[in-house]
Amino acid sequence: MSFKSESDAKAYWKENLTLMVKLFVIWFVVSFGCGILLVDVLNQIQIGGYKLGFWFAQQGSIYTFVGLIFYYAKKMGELDRKYGVDDE
Amino acid sequence: MELQTLTYIVVGITFAIYIGIAIWARAGSTKEFYVAGGGIHPVANGMATAADWMSAASFISMAGLIAFMGYGGSVFLMGWTGGFVILAMLLAPYLRKYGKFTVPEFIGDRFYSRTARIVAVVCLIICSVTYVIGQMKGIGVAFSRFLEVSYDTGLLVGMCIVFFYAVLGGMKGITYTQIAQYCILILAYTIPAIFISLTLTGNPLPQLGFGSTLSGSDVYLLDRLDQVVTELGFAEYTTSVRLNTVNMFAYTLSLMIGTAGLPHVIIRFFTVPKVKDARSSAGWALVFIAILYTTAPAVAGMARLNLMNTIEPASGENLAYEERPQWFKNWEKTGLLQFEDKNGDGLIQYTANKETNEMVKVDRDIMVLANPEIAQLPNWVIALVAAGGLAAALSTAAGLLLAISSAISHDLLKGVFMPQITEKQELMASRVAMAGAIGLAGYLGFNPPDFAAGTVALAFGLAASSIFPALMMGIFSSRINKEGAIAGMIAGITITLLYVFQHKGIMFVPGTEFLGDMSANWFFGIEPNAFGAIGAVVNFAVAFGVSRMTQEPPQHIQELVEHIRVPSGVEQAQDH
Numbered sequence: 001m002s003f004k005s006e007s008d009a010k011a012y013w014k015e016n017l018t019l020m021v022k023l024f025v026i027w028f029v030v031s032f033g034c035g036i037l038l039v040d041v042l043n044q045i046q047i048g049g050y051k052l053g054f055w056f057a058q059q060g061s062i063y064t065f066v067g068l069i070f071y072y073a074k075k076m077g078e079l080d081r082k083y084g085v086d087d088e
Numbered sequence: 089m090e091l092q093t094l095t096y097i098v099v100g101i102t103f104a105i106y107i108g109i110a111i112w113a114r115a116g117s118t119k120e121f122y123v124a125g126g127g128i129h130p131v132a133n134g135m136a137t138a139a140d141w142m143s144a145a146s147f148i149s150m151a152g153l154i155a156f157m158g159y160g161g162s163v164f165l166m167g168w169t170g171g172f173v174i175l176a177m178l179l180a181p182y183l184r185k186y187g188k189f190t191v192p193e194f195i196g197d198r199f200y201s202r203t204a205r206i207v208a209v210v211c212l213i214i215c216s217v218t219y220v221i222g223q224m225k226g227i228g229v230a231f232s233r234f235l236e237v238s239y240d241t242g243l244l245v246g247m248c249i250v251f252f253y254a255v256l257g258g259m260k261g262i263t264y265t266q267i268a269q270y271c272i273l274i275l276a277y278t279i280p281a282i283f284i285s286l287t288l289t290g291n292p293l294p295q296l297g298f299g300s301t302l303s304g305s306d307v308y309l310l311d312r313l314d315q316v317v318t319e320l321g322f323a324e325y326t327t328s329v330r331l332n333t334v335n336m337f338a339y340t341l342s343l344m345i346g347t348a349g350l351p352h353v354i355i356r357f358f359t360v361p362k363v364k365d366a367r368s369s370a371g372w373a374l375v376f377i378a379i380l381y382t383t384a385p386a387v388a389g390m391a392r393l394n395l396m397n398t399i400e401p402a403s404g405e406n407l408a409y410e411e412r413p414q415w416f417k418n419w420e421k422t423g424l425l426q427f428e429d430k431n432g433d434g435l436i437q438y439t440a441n442k443e444t445n446e447m448v449k450v451d452r453d454i455m456v457l458a459n460p461e462i463a464q465l466p467n468w469v470i471a472l473v474a475a476g477g478l479a480a481a482l483s484t485a486a487g488l489l490l491a492i493s494s495a496i497s498h499d500l501l502k503g504v505f506m507p508q509i510t511e512k513q514e515l516m517a518s519r520v521a522m523a524g525a526i527g528l529a530g531y532l533g534f535n536p537p538d539f540a541a542g543t544v545a546l547a548f549g550l551a552a553s554s555i556f557p558a559l560m561m562g563i564f565s566s567r568i569n570k571e572g573a574i575a576g577m578i579a580g581i582t583i584t585l586l587y588v589f590q591h592k593g594i595m596f597v598p599g600t601e602f603l604g605d606m607s608a609n610w611f612f613g614i615e616p617n618a619f620g621a622i623g624a625v626v627n628f629a630v631a632f633g634v635s636r637m638t639q640e641p642p643q644h645i646q647e648l649v650e651h652i653r654v655p656s657g658v659e660q661a662q663d664h
Contacts, residue, residue: 002656003654024173027170031166032337035166036162036336039159047299048300049299049300049309049311050298050310051310051327054159057159057162057166058159058385059295061170062165062381063378065169065170065172065173066378068173069173070371072177073367076364076367077364085654085655087362087363087364087655087657087658
């Protein structure tokens with residue numbers, strides 16, 4: 001199986017890239033953003049015993065990463081079906 | 089029962105399980121040896137990848153480093169998990185679609201060049217050997233404690249066991265064995281953490297306990313920890329940056345893209361049936377990894393607090409050396425923990441001040457193994473941790489050795505120099521290569537360049553600067569040609585190696601540092617362990633520039649790039 005047309009292939013790839021860029025923005029914000037660059041600002045906020053920036057660096061970013069991968073896998077599954085390139 | 093006997097029994101049982109599985113699934117043909125027949129479920133594959141991934145660096149070393157680095161240790165936590173996002177989105181699905189055995193094979197085909205393939209093999213071998221040195225450090229620490237011998241003797245024993253273990257089974261043996269290893273290592277990691285969290289905070293979940301108040305008081309654990317360490321002159325736990333913000337940024341980035349460039353992890357994604365399985369498999373791997381990685385910072389903080397409280401139960405009341413606990417004496421035997429009574433008062437002073445500090449050596453890599461003893465947990469828990477540490481170190485060492493041996497036998501011998509060799513000879517060559525790699529890494533392990541996790545970080549930097557950019561550009565740009573890719577890989581790894589060797593010695597042999605008078609971390613305060621990020625930038629830039637100036641890739645290569653972007657129509661791995 002492959003794409004029905006050249007334009008389908010282009011559209012599929014473009015949707016894939018758009019989704020990736022969005023998810024990489026989140027990936028960057030939780031780790032490099034909240035965990036490193038903005039850590040001092042966020043540390044002013046405290047949740048339980050955790051300073052927020054510290055929490056992002058040692059806990060929050062990891063939870064987000066897991067969510068991102070599964071979301072990507074799910075969305076790409078839908079995209080594959082939409083363009084008829086899934087392997088079922 | 090006595091601890092030592094109990095440890096022998098627990099470690100013995102777990103080893104019997106792994107070796108039993110390895111024999112049961114003994115690899116018959118080369119195809120099975122490399123990719124286990126291409127038919128492993130994503131959850132199972134995720135679990136095996138997690139075991140493969142979490143090495144002595146994650147299990148034995150990382151929490152110990154974080155315990156002394158505090159917030160700065162976050163680079164390991166974010167770096168070694170965030171890489172899976174890159175892997176899942178940028179590499180795994182496409183490499184699975186392409187469906188070859190090894191990473192250099194893909195690079196050789198995509199860049200239509202034997203030279204590219206050879207350069208990739210060399211990069212891969214350098215990264216993997218460095219990585220195995222880190223594992224050897226962890227194995228040496230674990231065996232020295234477990235057998236109550238010096239570190240060097242422990243390392244020798246460990247080398248023999250790794251040899252036996254990795255040469256015997258192939259990937260198939262390793263995949264099933266690794267599922268068993270994952271179960272043991274995760275239990276070994278979380279059980280003591282739960283115990284300690286319960287004791288300190290009353291909350292059984294370490295991830296929550298770490299942010300809770302101490303039992304019987306309304307002081308938060310983290311606040312107490314900050315207070316204890318700052319009183320002795322150490323940096324505040326929750327805010328101590330690793331060198332500087334630029335360095336932390338580069339360190340994290342280097343580990344992330346290194347994760348996505350390390351061949352022994354990538355090779356895992358060749359073993360799932362379909363492209364969509366490669367995506368979800370990365371997610372499952374990260375779930376299993378995250379269980380340990382979110383527990384680790386709690387283990388680190390609690391271990392530090394317990395250590396401080398043991399040595400100085402109340403401010404100004406120091407522990408007498410004569411009354412030191414059993415774990416202290418045991419670790420002294422390994423040479424990894426040393427005390428020197430500088431002021432002759434018979435008490436142990438542990439401070440940030442080099443002049444008065446009497447804990448002259450506290451090897452970071454002992455913390456996780458010593459942690460349950462420091463917290464006075466039951467003996468069976470301590471024995472379990474020893475078994476878990478060995479499981480972590482052995483599984484990764486085996487996976488890496490497989491990547492090294494297949495690079496040499498499959499890519500170099502069969503692929504380039506001796507295409508006519510038979511399957512049997514190829515298998516033989518890969519076993520000889522494995523033995524050689526164990527010997528070399530073990531030898532360099534007697535003088536490791538850093539703590540286990542630090543050494544492994546160096547390996548990641550090298551992978552980040554060489555393999556990852558070539559793979560990513562190979563998939564996402566049809567314009568990058570062989571000249572660009574080859575120049576990029578060489579430039580990236582060379583600049584990283586120069587920076588690392590200049591600080592740490594050529595191939596980490598002490599005394600071979602060149603430019604010795606150059607100030608440490610001279611490039612924007614970035615340490616060698618974090619330099620892979622810069623190497624990767626150089627790689628991308630050089631590859632891009634050179635490709636622009638030379639001829640574009642032939643038509644069939646541009647079609648190949650289009651082809652791997654279509655998820656359907658994967659051939660089974662067996663067909664190759």
